[in-house]
Amino acid sequence: MKIYHVMPIYWGEPRVVVAKSESEAIKMVVDYFNQFHIGHLFELDDFCAGVIDADKFSEPTIID
Structure with a gap:
């Protein structure tokens, strides 16, 4: 599993x-x-997504 924006x-x-x-x-x-x-x-074409690389965060972070 990955985190996506x-x-x-x-x-x-x-x-x-x-x-x-x-x-x-x-x-x-x-x-x-x-x-x-x-x-x-x-529709699917109405959206785009990018991966959020959780390993790049050095501290706990709220993603909002």
Whole structure:
């Protein structure tokens, strides 16, 4: 498992996700946002993600 920072391309708040892959992290966020929307549904292409390398932090850190 890795930590991913998933960011909406157009608008919205980024999310920090623990997942096996970048694509799984994005899909989790898409599914999360879509459960609250009726009209416009988000798609995988609406988001991008990057790995957060936890080994680079020398101290405990809050990721928000």
